[in-house]
Amino acid sequence: MFVDEVKVFARAGHGGKGAVAFHREAYIPKGGPSGGNGGRGGDVILEADHDLNNLIQQFFVSNLLAENGQGGMGKGMDGKAGKDLVIKVPCGTIVWRLDREPEAHGAGDDSGEGGEGEGGEDDAEEPLILSAAGTDRPVIRHSGGVQAVELDLGADDDDDGLSGSQRRDARKGERVCDLTEHGQRFVLCHGGRGGLGNRNFATAARQTPRFAQPGEAGDEGDFLFELRMIAEVGLVGYPNAGKSTLLTAISKARPKIAAYPFTTLTPQVGIVEYPEDYHRLTVCDVPGLIAGAHRNVGLGHAFLRHIARCRILVVLLDMAGTDNRHPWDDYRSLLEELELYDPSLLERPLLVVANKMDEPPAEANLKAFKRRVRKTPVLPISAAFDEGIAAFRKTIRQMVEEAGTEG
């Protein structure tokens, strides 16, 4: 299962409460206040990890609860701090803070201990706060043990002057962080401070303080984790154009290849190696796009977020026109779908690659195609027969380097 968007609830640990205690020892009358301080609650920390490629862990454990701080004790002993909860997420994870509904989770009354156990009760209350999806993309929601994928097929056509992707981002809430580098950390929720014990409040005038500070609550909130893969080159094309075959030819990735549409259902990243100078490029193969994808036809636009960070885009066309398709129509509708998703995608350097040049109709189709797009360079290849692959590797490297210096 591939999960690239998931809603989570995170709560940092509550600070432990300070203790009220008095020193008692033989021959020491009125030993004075000796209540220790409470420990601080653990933080919820996110850490980017390049060994992960999707958010499945958060799909199964979506309540991220850090440990509470221990309460202070007598004899001046301070409580232990709660352990930080370190959550590993794939590189490329963006975190959005969702607006909370006021009655959600019913938290706020835990005081020091037992916070972990209450996670179960939160789950039981969750169905009450489930409401219809506000976003136009699949949102995976949890309701106790039952998981459901909610698809809002509602129109994407609001007329507010924003592009599709900008509107989607605006609806998601406040962007909290973007973890791109391996090992990068971000404190999502800070743990609460521990309370001071009564020994801190002794003064000359008040020598027996019978009170101590309670601990502070940790930060909490609902968040949306969204994964946008990090690759330099994005491969887009109609189903069956040969994207996975091309990825297999240039890298060690082994996506499934078959002669039916929508073989690839999740984005695949391959690493292209240039042994001569140990250079590497990452290429992302996104599932096939078809006309009307913005209306959720086929697999829809859901996976286009994974090419949003790519520096260059490769449009792969089936020049043989298999299944009575016309390369020119495919090209037009691919560009249209990219534009509908995010117009800025078309500003990226674009390489048009004509695949399946080994098939008989391909030559004639390529000639006709080139006449229509005179300015755009078209690279002919035959991915299945390793023809033109060396030129393709060279071209993408050159384009990525040029795009890099411009940026």
Ligand SMILES: Nc1nc2c(ncn2[C@@H]2O[C@H](COP(=O)(O)OP(=O)(O)OP(=O)(O)O)[C@@H](O)[C@H]2O)c(=O)[nH]1
């Ligand atoms: N003749 C010929 N067939 C090819 C070539 N490249 C790919 N194919 C065939 O085209 C079919 C589809 O290839 P895939 O690589 O699975 O296509 P895809 O674009 O990944 O398709 P989806 O994952 O369904 O979007 C397979 O049967 C391949 O063998 C080529 O250069 N020449």
Ligand SMILES: [Mg+2]
């Ligand atoms: Mg494929």
